[in-house]
Amino acid sequence: MQWPPGRDEPTDYWLSDLPADTPLTELVRLAKSRWRIEHDYRELKTALGLDHFEGRSWIGWHRHVTLAATAQLFLTQLRLADPKAAGQT
Known part of the structure; x- marks a missing residue:
């Protein structure tokens, strides 16, 4: 679940059937990959x-x-090649 600091309750929940030893960073990457897909589709x-x-x-x-x-x-x-050209820091 995602529980931002200062909030009374979590904002997002995810369920997974991945193995219990899956690293937390991998779980977060997979959970947040939906945002990238939606962003790309909106840009398209x-x-x-x-x-x-x-x-x-x-x-x-x-x-x-x-x-x-x-x-x-x-x-x-x-x-990916030049993040500054795309307005990223």
């Missing part, structure tokens, strides 16, 4: 235009999604 929709496709063919939709995913990959690699 808003900044990269994933939801702007108005075509009618499977090929057109497939190309659109492929280009949006490729742009997402490029931005992710840019963030």
Whole structure:
């Protein structure tokens, strides 16, 4: 569970069926990975235009999604290679 300092009760709970000897850092990483997925999806929709496709063919939709995913990959690699360029400290 996540219990921030100064709060009367926990804010989040997680259940897991991982082995009991799983390190705490791994449990936290897995629990927080949902945030990364939601952030990437929001970025794909808003900044990269994933939801702007108005075509009618499977090929057109497939190309659109492929280009949006490729742009997402490029931005992710840019963030990892040069965090200061992405506005991170």
